[in-house]
Structure formats: C-alpha cells, structure tokens
Amino acid sequence: MRMASTAGLVKKMNKESPLYEDMVDILERKKVDQLTFHTHEEIWKQIMPEFYKVAKVSEVPPGTKHLVEVDFVPVLLFNIDGEFYAMEDICTHDGGPLAEGFLNGDEIECPRHGARFCVKTGEPLCMPAVEPIECYTVKIEDDDILISVD
Numbered sequence: 001m002r003m004a005s006t007a008g009l010v011k012k013m014n015k016e017s018p019l020y021e022d023m024v025d026i027l028e029r030k031k032v033d034q035l036t037f038h039t040h041e042e043i044w045k046q047i048m049p050e051f052y053k054v055a056k057v058s059e060v061p062p063g064t065k066h067l068v069e070v071d072f073v074p075v076l077l078f079n080i081d082g083e084f085y086a087m088e089d090i091c092t093h094d095g096g097p098l099a100e101g102f103l104n105g106d107e108i109e110c111p112r113h114g115a116r117f118c119v120k121t122g123e124p125l126c127m128p129a130v131e132p133i134e135c136y137t138v139k140i141e142d143d144d145i146l147i148s149v150d
C-alpha cells in the first residue's frame with residue numbers, strides 16, 4: 001500500500017489537458033495526502049465523485065419535481081427552465097417531505113410548516129428553517145439524469 005501525495009500526482013498530470021485546473025482543485029480539496037491506495041484506479045475512485053443514473057430527462061419536464069432514492073438517500077430532482085438541480089428530500093427544520101411541497105419558480109415550500117428553500121442552492125428563504133438543505137451535483141448524459149451524493 002502506498003500513500004498518495006498531491007504534489008506527486010499533480011506532477012504526473014498533463015498541464016495541457018483542459019481538465020488540469022479542475023483536477024488540481026479536486027486533489028487539493030480532497031486532501032489526497034491523507035489517502036492510501038494500491039493502484040491508480042483506486043485513487044481515481046477515491047477522488048472522483050460517483051454518479052448514479054436516477055431518472056430520464058423526459059420524466060422531469062420544466063417546472064416539475066421528481067422524487068428518487070440514491071444510495072438510501074431520498075433525493076428530489078427539479079427542472080427549472082431546462083436546468084436540473086437535486087437536493088435531499090428532508091426539510092432541515094423538522095424533517096418534512098419536500099416532495100409533497102409546492103414548487104414555485106425556483107422555490108420549494110415545505111408542506112409541514114411553510115419554510116421555503118431555493119432549489120438551486122438549498123438555502124432557506126424564510127422561517128422556521130435556518131439551515132440549508134444538502135444539494136447534489138447533477139449531470140446529464142443523453143436522456144439520463146445522473147447525480148452524485150458524495
């Protein structure tokens with residue numbers, strides 16, 4: 001087993017690659033110096049987020065939400081004017097199911113006590129919620145919606 005080093009990995013990367021800046025950023029954020037690995041494949045697995053196919057684009061038309069489950073996490077997908085967003089389906093005030101709430105533009109209202117959240121950032125917009133909701137990275141591949149819950 002070897003210890004990875006951020007400096008060592010950055011040295012091996014192609015500086016001409018369009019992904020260079022992003023990968024350096026990921027390596028620094030993930031504190032690669034603290035990871036252990038056997039092979040390069042293992043280290044890529046540790047630093048790259050894992051994406052799961054969760055729905056078809058056609059299942060989430062503009063202006064709608066769609067509930068899925070990823071790795072035992074309930075996740076709510078949104079299509080806001082053709083852009084896709086994902087957040088945990090648990091209100092930070094008292095665990096309310098946001099999937100049952102009213103979607104108005106880019107705001108979702110919790111059906112329990114009326115807290116509203118921005119679906120793009122997860123930030124609470126009014127009381128009684130004060131903590132943001134966890135949001136996830138979304139990517140589209142062909143007709144598939146993929147998210148990472150890392």
Ligand code: FES
Pocket residue numbers: 091092093094095096110111112113114115128129
């Ligand atoms: S549980 Fe969502 S506002 Fe109270």
